[in-house]
Amino acid sequence: MIRALSPRLRMRFAFGLIALLLIVILAREATARWAQMSQWRGLAETAVSLERNPGLSVERLRQSAQARHIELQVELQDEAWHVRGSVADEKVLLAWLQALQAEGVQPLQWGMEQAGKQLRFDLQFRP
Structure with missing residues (x-):
């Protein structure tokens, strides 16, 4: 064609x-x-x-702690947050603190004491 x-x-x-x-x-x-x-x-x-x-909210902090079976009380201060709580295992607390630091949280002060089978901790950090 x-x-x-x-x-x-x-x-x-x-x-x-x-x-x-x-x-x-x-x-x-x-x-x-x-x-x-x-x-x-x-x-x-x-x-x-x-x-x-914002990098971290109180609700996200509580959910993160609850997922690891950590009991928390959070007090918001000027630029720092004051967190008190208890946990059964120090390894769980350490892993949680490392996860918070990976999100940019700066720990300012912290303390821990044995209370029976639980560990009580007191943490002050800047989100």
Whole structure:
């Protein structure tokens, strides 16, 4: 069928086909770049929202302690928090304190004493 066309018409058909393929390639590249830019924009928005959110709230502190079976009483002071509580195992308390430090908590003072089978602790930190 193509051989029946004149050479001039075949050239137009070839250039048209090449132009169509270039348009498809450019459109695919443009949509891929648009999707990539949308991902970066989403990541940037997430990073900004993380910077605005406070690192630790009283509720998160209580949930974290409750998950480790630590009893807490929290008193909010000016820039520091005063936490009193009890725990059955010192290893659990140490792991909890290390998790808090990984979240950016700065311990200021702390103490611990044995009370029967429980350990009582007194902690002052800056969130």
